[in-house]
Amino acid sequence: MSSWLRHRFYGDSTSSRPSDSEERHPNQEQEERNQAEADPESHRSLSAQAAAPMAAVSGSVVGSGDPGRGSMGGGGGGGAGGSTGAQQRGAPHPASSLLAQENHTPNLGMHIANRLVEVGCNTAFAVPGDFNLLLLDQLLKHKELDMVWCCNELNAGYAADGYARKRGVGCVVVTFCVGGFSVLNAIAGAASEDMPVIVISGVPNSNDYAQNRVLHHTTGQTDFNQQLRAFREVVCCAVTVHHLEEAARLVDQAISEAMVKRKPAYIEVACNLADLTHPSFYRPPVPYALSQPVTNQASLAAAVEAVAGVLDRAVKPVLLAGPRLRPAASREAFLALADSSKYAVAMLPDAKGLVPEDHPQFMGLYWGAVSWPCVCEVVESADVVVTCGAVWTDYTTVGYSLLLKPDKIIKVADNRVTVCGGLTFGCVLPHDFMRALAARIKPNHTAYENYARMAVPLAQPPPQPDGEPLKTTVLFKHIQAMLTPDTALISEVGDSWFNTQKLRLPAGCEYEIQLRYGSIGWSVGAVLGYAVAARGAGGKARVRDSAQPTPADATTKGAVGTGGGDDAPVSGSAGAERSAQAGTETAGADQGAVTPEGGVKGALERVVGVSAGQAVSVDKAIAPKRVLALIGDGSFQMTAQEVSTMLRYSLNPIIFLLNNGGYTIEVEIHDGPYNVIKNWDYTAMICALHNSQGGALWTTRVRTEKELVEAIRVVQEEQTNALCFIEVLLHRDDCSKELLEWGARVATANSRPPVHV
Numbered sequence: 001m002s003s004w005l006r007h008r009f010y011g012d013s014t015s016s017r018p019s020d021s022e023e024r025h026p027n028q029e030q031e032e033r034n035q036a037e038a039d040p041e042s043h044r045s046l047s048a049q050a051a052a053p054m055a056a057v058s059g060s061v062v063g064s065g066d067p068g069r070g071s072m073g074g075g076g077g078g079g080a081g082g083s084t085g086a087q088q089r090g091a092p093h094p095a096s097s098l099l100a101q102e103n104h105t106p107n108l109g110m111h112i113a114n115r116l117v118e119v120g121c122n123t124a125f126a127v128p129g130d131f132n133l134l135l136l137d138q139l140l141k142h143k144e145l146d147m148v149w150c151c152n153e154l155n156a157g158y159a160a161d162g163y164a165r166k167r168g169v170g171c172v173v174v175t176f177c178v179g180g181f182s183v184l185n186a187i188a189g190a191a192s193e194d195m196p197v198i199v200i201s202g203v204p205n206s207n208d209y210a211q212n213r214v215l216h217h218t219t220g221q222t223d224f225n226q227q228l229r230a231f232r233e234v235v236c237c238a239v240t241v242h243h244l245e246e247a248a249r250l251v252d253q254a255i256s257e258a259m260v261k262r263k264p265a266y267i268e269v270a271c272n273l274a275d276l277t278h279p280s281f282y283r284p285p286v287p288y289a290l291s292q293p294v295t296n297q298a299s300l301a302a303a304v305e306a307v308a309g310v311l312d313r314a315v316k317p318v319l320l321a322g323p324r325l326r327p328a329a330s331r332e333a334f335l336a337l338a339d340s341s342k343y344a345v346a347m348l349p350d351a352k353g354l355v356p357e358d359h360p361q362f363m364g365l366y367w368g369a370v371s372w373p374c375v376c377e378v379v380e381s382a383d384v385v386v387t388c389g390a391v392w393t394d395y396t397t398v399g400y401s402l403l404l405k406p407d408k409i410i411k412v413a414d415n416r417v418t419v420c421g422g423l424t425f426g427c428v429l430p431h432d433f434m435r436a437l438a439a440r441i442k443p444n445h446t447a448y449e450n451y452a453r454m455a456v457p458l459a460q461p462p463p464q465p466d467g468e469p470l471k472t473t474v475l476f477k478h479i480q481a482m483l484t485p486d487t488a489l490i491s492e493v494g495d496s497w498f499n500t501q502k503l504r505l506p507a508g509c510e511y512e513i514q515l516r517y518g519s520i521g522w523s524v525g526a527v528l529g530y531a532v533a534a535r536g537a538g539g540k541a542r543v544r545d546s547a548q549p550t551p552a553d554a555t556t557k558g559a560v561g562t563g564g565g566d567d568a569p570v571s572g573s574a575g576a577e578r579s580a581q582a583g584t585e586t587a588g589a590d591q592g593a594v595t596p597e598g599g600v601k602g603a604l605e606r607v608v609g610v611s612a613g614q615a616v617s618v619d620k621a622i623a624p625k626r627v628l629a630l631i632g633d634g635s636f637q638m639t640a641q642e643v644s645t646m647l648r649y650s651l652n653p654i655i656f657l658l659n660n661g662g663y664t665i666e667v668e669i670h671d672g673p674y675n676v677i678k679n680w681d682y683t684a685m686i687c688a689l690h691n692s693q694g695g696a697l698w699t700t701r702v703r704t705e706k707e708l709v710e711a712i713r714v715v716q717e718e719q720t721n722a723l724c725f726i727e728v729l730l731h732r733d734d735c736s737k738e739l740l741e742w743g744a745r746v747a748t749a750n751s752r753p754p755v756h757v
Contacts, residue, residue, distance in 0.1 A: 106281040108247050109138020109274040112200065112267070113145045115255055118288060121169045121198065123148055123532050123543065125156040129175020131217065132202025135274035136173065146543050148532060148649060150525075151641040153179045157186025157197070158525025158639065162490075164195040165512050165526070166533035169259060171198040177217045180227040186525070187264045188234040189517035194324065196258040199231065199266045206242045206270040228268060236263035242270050248280040252288075260290050262327075293415055296427035303417040303425035304436045307386075307410055310419060311341075314384040316447040319343045320366060322390030323350040323516075324413055324430075333434035334388050335359070340438040343386070344448035346371075346379050348396055349501055351389070353511030357504055361448050363455070365501050368398035369745065370738035372502070373458065378451045379404070384420075386410045389430060393516055398742055399749035458502060464705040472499065472658075472734045474705050478712055479630070479656070483509050488534060488625040492523035495664050496630040498738035510625060520663070521638030527629045528642050531651040534625040543649045546694040626720075627653040634663040634677050643689055646723055650695030653723060654715050657682050660730040669743045669750070682727045696722035703729045 112135075116124065123146045128136055140147060150156035153174045164170035170190075174183050180201045190197040204215055204224055212222050219226060225240075232238045237257035239250040251267060258265035311317055319338055325331050331354055338345050338361055346366040347355045355362065364372030366379045379385060380403040387409055394400060406421035417425045417433055461473040476499045483489065485508025491500040497513065505511055512530065514522045532543055636657055646653065659682065663675045683699040690697045698719045702708045708728070715724040 105277055107138055107275050107277045108241070108244065108269065108281065109135045110141055111248060111281045112251055112269075113139045113142035115251060116171055116198065117142065117144050119169055119255060119259060120167055121163075121171050122146060122167075123163060124171040124173050124200075125150050125159040125163070125529065126173035127151075127153045127156055127175070127179055129179050129202065129217070131176040131204060131271045132173060132179075132200075132269075134271055135200070135202050135269055138274050139173070146532075148528075148543060148645065149545070149547075150528075150645055153182035154186055155525040155528070155639050155642040155645075157183040157190070157199075158519075158522050159529035159532070159642070159645075160197045161186060161190045161193070161195050161514075161522070162512070162526030162529030162531075163533045164190070164197050164529075166488075166510075166530050169196045169198065170529060171200065173200045174202075175217065176201060176203045176224075177219070177227055181230065184230060184234065185519060186522075187231070187266075189514060189519050189522060190264045191234045191236075192517040193514055194262045194326065195264065196262050197264040198255060198258055199235070199264060201227065201266070201268050202271050202274070203227070203240070203268045204270065205272045207272070209242065228266070231266040234264065235266045236261045238266040238268075240268035240270075241273060244273060244276055244278040245280075247273070247278065256288065256290050259288075260292065293427075293429060295429045295432040299425045300428050300432060300436055303419075303428050303433060304440055306419050306423055306425070307417065307437060308440045310384060310410065311386070311444075312442055314382075314444065316378075316382050316450060317341075317343050317384040317386065317444055318379050318382040318447050319345045319361075320379065320385055320387045320390060321345065321347040321351045321355045322387060322413065323348065323354070324389030324391060325351060325354045326389075327431070329431040330389060330434070331355075333431035333438070337386075337388075337434045337438040337441070340443070341441045342443040342445040342448070344378060344382075344445075344451055346375050348390055349497070350391070350396065350513055350515040352501060352513065353505060353509075356507060358507050361445070363448070363451050367396070367501070367738075367742075368402045370398060370498065370742050374451055374455045377454075378447055382408070382447055384408055384410060386412065388412045388434060391516060394746065394749055395515060395518065399745035399747075401745050401749075466706060467704060469731065470702065470704055470708060470728065472730055472736065475656075475658075475708065475728060475730075476500075476503065478705075478708055479503065479628075482628060482654075482712060482716070485509055486625060488512070488530060488627050490523050490527055490530060490627060490629045492629070492631040492635045493518050493520045494632040494635060494658075495735045495739050496632060496658065498736040498742065500630060501738075502736075520635045522635075523629055523631050524636065524639035524642050527627050527653050527655070528646050528651070530625075531627045531646065531653050532649065534627060535651075543651075545648060546650060547648055627651075629653055629655045631655060631657055632664065633657060633659045633661065633680075633682070636682070637677060637680065640685070641689070643686055643723070643725070647690050647694035647697060651723060652695070652721055655723070655725050657725065657727045658730055659727055660734065661732045664732075664735050664739070669747045683725065686725045697725070698722045699725040699727075701727040701729065 116122075122144055124139060125148045126132075126136060126139075127150055136147070139145060148159065150159060153172070156172045156174070160170035160172040162170075172183055172186075174180050180199075183199065187197060187199055208215060209224055214220055214222060215224070218224065228238055228240055235258075237254045239254045241247045241250055254265040254267050257263075319334070319341065321334060325334055334355070338359065342361065344363050345355065345359060345361045346363050349365060349367050352365070357364075363378060364375045366372075366375050368376060371379075385404060385408060390411070390413060408420060409418075410420060411418040412430050412433055415427065415429055417428050419425075460477055461471065464471065464474055472495070479500075480503050483503065483506055485506055488510035489500060489503070489505070489512070491497055491511070491513045493514065497515070500511070500513070512526065514526070535543065643655070659679070661679060662677050666675050683701050686697065686699050696719070698714065700707075700711050700714075702711050708726075711726050715722075715726070
């Protein structure tokens with residue numbers, strides 16, 4: 001990391017900071033702030049005088065023998081004053097401090113904002129509440145941290161999850177209990193899916209914890225640690241900040257663990273501390289240098305020899321990709337192994353998007369009985385299957401019906417290598433093992449040749465007659481044609497899982513699914529977060545809140561929205577021309593400025609010492625994408641209001657609302673009257689959410705293939721800057737054959753009688 005980046009967010013060395021020997025009292029700090037407000041010129045003069053002694057301080061790093069590296073969580077305690085060998089204490093910084101530009105005194109809230117931006121999180125999703133309002137005030141002061149205000153905490157958590165899938169780390173800010181318990185479900189999903197999401201919750205005044213009082217937003221007890229204990233069950237690190245002296249260390253500890261372990265972390269901030277200063281916030285904290293697991297070289301060598309011996313004797317081995325290949329180094333190592341070995345390559349359903357589907361040895365989806373044609377037969381008949389990053393659940397095993405046996409699986413996951421259910425080698429990082437194995441392995445293309453001889457392409461449905469109700473298979477034939485390197489596909493829980501799994505992703509097209517946790521409604525918030533992260537310029541294009549007045553609003557009033565002025569939101573293809581023009585105007589006004597450092601690729605370049613294997617997927621933090629979402633009506637009803645936030649921030653996803661009158665996936669597992677939902681006028685509802693405010697909107701409802709084709713033409717050619725909402729009317733029983741098969745097997749697994757020992 002350059003010295004410029006190390007100091008970009010933490011203040012110029014010529015700003016006012018206390019010396020190591022000086023103990024500053026909070027009252028003294030408040031008096032100085034009051035004086036600064038009353039006489040700014042005098043305050044600046046005093047600040048310059050106070051900075052002079054700092055020029056003589058040595059530039060060695062506290063807590064590290066290496067002058068070029070900091071220690072984990074180096075921002076806390078005595079380490080807060082350290083700098084690096086690349087930037088001596090008396091030397092001027094290459095760029096002015098953001099805090100100095102704003103003339104803000106560093107405080108706890110701003111320190112948190114600095115740390116979030118440093119690890120690549122430039123957007124926080126939040127819902128205000130009285131215990132976090134002061135904290136939100138401080139976060140708003142950071143020029144490079146956008147705040148996106150969501151409709152509720154659950155959706156904000158889903159949005160942070162979606163953002164983390166694109167940028168590598170996300171953040172959600174909530175209030176105590178009523179907000180924290182609401183977001184808990186989304187964070188449990190992020191934990192299940194290995195998403196580093198930082199949860200920041202405002203909590204009661206630090207004095208209240210010893211007062212034996214009942215507070216609002218609580219369960220009526222004087223124990224205020226219930227929320228903290230609840231989050232400990234679903235995060236890798238949970239800290240509570242009640243004392244400023246510990247704040248920098250605790251914040252760094254939580255963020256560091258989230259980044260290294262790829263799991264959510266939780267930070268509580270007492271509501272009376274967010275705007276207070278402390279010496280540990282004044283100086284540039286030691287830049288993040290996250291401790292990483294290290295491969296045991298002896299264990300690695302033994303594992304490679306053991307596995308190579310098995311594979312060299314194998315007749316038709318196969319490679320199987322799993323979801324924990326998400327880190328960039330793991331994906332690159334997997335491809336190196338595939339290229340070297342020439343083995344046939346298959347993927348699990350939640351690994352779709354992590355393996356290029358144009359790879360010469362790529363067979364397709366392995367999902368037991370609902371696999372792509374011939375893939376299941378090749379995988380389950382292989383004498384050895386090398387699984388890399390696989391996670392096995394009742395869903396991925398189709399109700400535990402797979403025919404794979406442990407004695408034919410070489411498992412590479414969780415920093416361990418297990419050979420055919422026997423020998424296990426620990427302390428071996430997956431990407432290190434796959435690269436070492438790639439250099440040792442002998443090519444064997446037998447399995448792929450067998451697949452190529454028997455494979456048949458996926459069938460495509462013929463065109464439908466005019467007026468015939470649209471079929472699901474025909475819908476997804478046209479969705480396939482929409483996919484390009486500039487799109488990202490997000491699939492909601494339900495039949496969309498099975499239909500999107502059958503799509504071929506072109507190179508560069510991204511895909512997201514929440515298969516392990518499977519929370520119905522997840523995708524609406526995830527679309528919001530992913531679309532914010534995918535706006536372009538390396539994820540640095542700013543979002544503009546159309547609900548906040550700006551000077552430009554006085555002259556552009558009437559241009560915001562789909563119709564402009566007094567026009568109602570445009571609905572249906574008949575208004576395409578009018579809405580397209582308005583959409584272009586709105587997008588131009590709302591795009592926001594791209595920051596000069598837009599080329600920074602995200603967390604990987606902002607965190608010192610983080611290997612690509614455990615940090616951020618760099619390539620997923622660069623290219624702008626237009627999000628295309630497939631959402632069922634039952635799922636949509638759970639989180640629909642977050643479309644309002646997408647409009648508020650002028651985002652342009654394409655949402656296909658699949659209206660078949662109920663929870664189709666649950667119908668196929670176990671049917672009942674509870675799987676039928678009340679129908680909504682979805683297009684009218686979206687127009688009501690728009691209310692002629694925010695970004696451009698285009699909606700329509702389709703019943704036939706002809707109407708679908710026209711709608712797709714409009715969204716691709718005329719409504720590129722608008723949020724496009726297409727309601728697709730489908731028959732209640734029109735679902736994929738894969739869902740029928742999968743649902744029956746999962747139902748069988750769910751209905752197993754109890755085993756009496």
